[in-house]
Structures are given as C-alpha cells and as structure tokens.
Amino acid sequence: MTGSVKRALYDAARALVANPMDPEARAELNYLVNWKTCNVCNENKYIDEFGLEPHKTDGRRSDCKSCRNESQARRRAERKER
Numbered sequence: 001m002t003g004s005v006k007r008a009l010y011d012a013a014r015a016l017v018a019n020p021m022d023p024e025a026r027a028e029l030n031y032l033v034n035w036k037t038c039n040v041c042n043e044n045k046y047i048d049e050f051g052l053e054p055h056k057t058d059g060r061r062s063d064c065k066s067c068r069n070e071s072q073a074r075r076r077a078e079r080k081e082r
Contacts, residue, residue: 008032036060040067 009032015025034047039062050060051068061068 005032005037038062038064038067040064040071 009029012025012029012032016022016029019025035044036047036050036058037044038050041064043064045064047060049064049066050062051065052059053061056062063071
C-alpha cells in the first residue's frame with residue numbers, strides 16, 4: 001500500500017470513528033478497503049480481481065487476474081516454441 005493510500009485509509013477510518021452514523025464516511029472507508037492497485041497495469045481494481053496468495057499480508061496477489069492470465073499465456077507460448 002502506498003503512503004497516500006494509507007493516509008487516505010487512516011483519514012477515512014478517523015472520520016467514521018468521529019461520526020459512526022455518517023454514510024459518506026462509511027462509503028469512503030468501504031471503498032478504500034475493497035480496492036487495490038495492480039503492480040503490472042497500475043489500475044485500481046476491486047479486490048476480487050486479484051488471486052489469493054496466503055503469504056501476502058492482505059491475502060491477495062500483487063498482480064490482477066487479467067495481467068496474470070496474460071503473463072501465463074506468454075509464458076506458455078514461449079515454452080511451446082522450444
């Protein structure tokens with residue numbers, strides 16, 4: 001998680017603690033918790049678009065499923081050429 005995302009998450013959590021009934025603060029925190037940035041395509045994607053990786057702190061891979069599929073397809077094609 002980048003510093004700016006951590007700060008935004010911290011600020012959203014503090015806003016929700018300060019006013020637990022604020023729907024905007026709850027929505028902002030929910031958005032920040034359920035989204036992640038792919039290390040390959042640098043797009044923000046919903047957390048379900050990342051494969052599971054039990055050894056990571058958030059339990060998800062750092063590359064999204066579509067980038068992973070493209071990478072694996074290239075790798076299979078390279079192996080097939082040999």
